[in-house]
Amino acid sequence: MNDTNHTPRVRAVLADDERLMREQLRSRLTEVWPDLDIVAEAKNGIEAVELVKEHKPDLVFLDIRMPGLTGVDAARQIAQLPEDEDWLLPEIVFITAYDQYAVEAFEQGVADYVLKPAERERLQVTVERVKKRLSQRHSNEPVPDDGKPAAPMQQLLHKLSAQLNPGSAPAYLQWIQATVGQAIQMIPVEDVLFFISDEKYTRVQTATLEALIRKPIKELVDELDPKLFWQIHRSTLVNVKAINGITRDFRGRQLVGVKGLTEKLEVSRSYTHLFKGM
Structure with missing residues (x-):
């Protein structure tokens, strides 16, 4: 089934170690994005990476703090998965209960975030941002400049790692x-x-x-x-x-x-x- 832009339905994976949080997010997403297909749910970061490999979604919601692999570590592994002609690396939305992991890191627009518990109004903003990025990625048109400096996903993930592990600044080669x-x-x-x-x-x-x-x-x-x-x-x-x-x-x-x-x-x-x- 195609939408009005004749693009395939967006497919998503949800990853959160708290079942109630997954259920709440799924319910909210059904309200604000009824055409979204949630193809799988993960209870930890390791499962999240495996499910992305299996289902090749367009979008992944990752809880920042999960057992096995944190959401940041899972995102790093997902960012290294091989693409093909039919699949691009998914957009990433982080789920967090902590404001300090959110605003500064995500202002660059490479990923987005949802604060727990997911509120309908804020989730609607995230959904619109993701839809816009997916539309730009699947078209061959250049992404318009919004005046903000671009930054690679890995740079954002390094910043989040430093916030998650204060005092353990990486020693680069x-x-x-x-x-x-x-x-x-x-x-x-x-x-x-x-x-x-x-x-x-x-x-x-x-x-x-x-x-x-x-x-x-x-x-x-x-x-x-x-x-x-x-x-x-x-x-x-x-x-x-x-x-x-x-x-x-x-x-x-x-x-x-x-x-x-x-x-x-x-x-x-x-x-x-x-x-x-x-």
Whole structure:
């Protein structure tokens, strides 16, 4: 069944370790978004990730504090799942009982939040935001610039992790030990223009050399400063300071230009919001 825009019904997964909270959220969503299909419910973060893999929803509601994996940790794993032609990574809405985890982190518009208990009026705002983002993602039109700086999901998740675990600020990688020819070389992280992975290796590109490491992108995402390195594709991280422009190819895909190189890096559809208005 299609809506008036001829787009498929939106499918969602709910994750909260409190059954009553899940029931209340489901009831409220039925009121404000009757066409939403809630395809599965999870009792913890581990179940949430598995259900997203299984059902490939458009939207996930994640309680921030859950056993097994927190909602933030679950979101990190979900953000690394492989996309395909028929499925983009889902929009994330966090559920929290604590204001301090909400307002500042979500002002950047990468995700949204619902305070417990979910009130109809506030949930309606979230639903409208999610509908708008889903519509923009599934169209080939560029996302209009609303004047706010874009930020990658990983940066928001790092910020939330710091709030959830005060006093445990992450120590980001400063050096990369990589293979250059037959030699091992220590490369300052700030010198890396981008990382790009294939099935076996990750390529480390600087202005003067190309090296290989065995560490996958999903590990590097958590080990690199998200303010310096943005994930623009499941297999690509780029140094923000190395970006010199965004273009589109004949298929409408965004391509990132890198200072000093002719090579272009493809931006997958889930990350096009990083370059709003470009």
